[in-house]
Amino acid sequence: MKGNRLVLDSALTALAPAVWGSTYLVTTELLPPDRPLLASTVRALPAGLVLLAIGRVLPRGVWWWRALVLGVLNIGAFFYLLFVAAYHLPGGVAALVVAVQPMLVLLLAALLLKDRIQPLQVTACVLGVLGVALLVLRPQAGLDAVGVLAGLAGAVCMASGIVLTKRWGRPPGVSVLTFTGWQLSVGGLVLVPAMLFAEGLPGRITGTNIAGFVYLSVIGALIAYAIWFRGIERLPALGVSILGFGSPLAATVLGYLVLGQALSPVQLAGAVAVVGAVVLAQPRRKPEVDLAVEEPVTQAS
Template sequence: MLRNRADPRLLLSTAAAPAVWGTTYYVTTQYLPPDRPLLAATARALPAGLLLTALTRQLPRGSWWWRAAVLGALNMGACFPLLFVAAYRLPGGVAATVGAVQPLLVAALSTGLLGERLTRRTLLAGLAGMVGVSLLVLRPGARLDWLGVLAALGNATVMATGVVLAKRWPSPAPLLATTGWQLVTGGLLLLPLSLLVEGPPPAHLTGRNLLGYGYLTLLGAAVAYALWFRGLRALTPTRVAFLTLLSPLVATTVGWLALGQSLTPLQLLGAAVVLTSILIAQRGRPAGPPSRPPKHSPSTSTQEETTIPCA
């Protein structure tokens, strides 16, 4: 059975992934060519996946050909386009607030697919997290576009599903190999979409552009997703999902430090509520013994021994 209190070092290393993803907006707007979000997503996923696959020199076997394809499609291939549709059609605060429902979606899916208990503590922490994010990033008079709202909900849903399925399907392969397979699959799905919507990459890229793409590839994808999936192998999906609330918190902090944006008392309150929500989710009993262990999957104790954003 999973410990009630996880190793703080494991939590911190897992939290580093959504913290890095919180810098994506700054890097994209300050370092990359404008109006090429799908190119950025493709350049982030595909080279990182190829790099990890080359380093591990392992390809999927048996059912992991289609499982890696499904996980890559959910965690990267479908997640990124929906994220960008939401970003284009909604103010950033609205998109982030809608996306903050993800921990509750993960908790609900874990109940059905993993046999975890959905506790009152988790529900209250999830609602508090949504309130905290809204205080942190939502602005008065923010407009609502229903297609954008549906895209934001779709993004949260596909990523939540990917997180839970990654836990239900523990991979026999090394962590970096499994991460690489997913990134390659997601990148291959994004590549034709990027070419169709945005056309070929710019003919000339500056050193600043290359630095930005390198950051997203190495830190934003290869390192961040490896840390993310490492945490998910040892922790419950609900615990890991609550860490995604760090992304809007880091994005707001980077905007304040690097772009000179102001912070209001209401935003500071929102940051405090977000952190409290995350701490509550980590300290509580995240899952008792599963009442219905999933078929064809090892027990919880085995998953702990094997010690896994769209962002």
């Protein structure tokens, strides 16, 4: 029974990276060109504000700064650094650099969550990175110091956000949707000045653009991140992290199905490696201690 529940939790959580894998397709086909920060801001902020309006619960006490930290790590800083890496590196190289984050999760979970590092987990991390490399890397790919550093910093943000979300859990009485709303709102607000300074607002928005923005905000943020944070509560940190490999896998499959892009035998081998890494990293039984909600926190004066 517990094994079936774990499989269902893993499968549901995997939907979030799969949705994020569609971001490239939606951005290129539906959104205004060369507006990645605008896309990130619209993706995060409206969804966060909607969830805050529905939940009508604001952080209290220590959760003000925790929500700020998690919102910056999981949303704001991660989105910004990801796009800096994408601008300075070929897409495949950027995806590969960010793909080191499960290894960082493995180390941080050992330090902060006291999780033991198992050989099977290390194998899953290496296999996943190899799979991503086969999926997205091209022979002509080049390196850029700024892009590599931004990608690594983004991986650190994502890994830290996963582990701290796992460590802190949720405050008592706060739903997953409200918890997601805090982080999306913080992340969106952090992105606003960067978006206005670097890109500004577009002079014209079409109906197609609006459809793309709605998809990114409702499906790509509100629903996907609620599923993601639920998964972090119910699954080990590394298991959730490696599910993120599903994003480049979904992007590759969608490129083949929708855009008619070629799918080589090397990419198929990469897809198999990614699936194998995900299977290896998932838990076989329910952790004995998995506190999703902390003890009540006294409100700060």
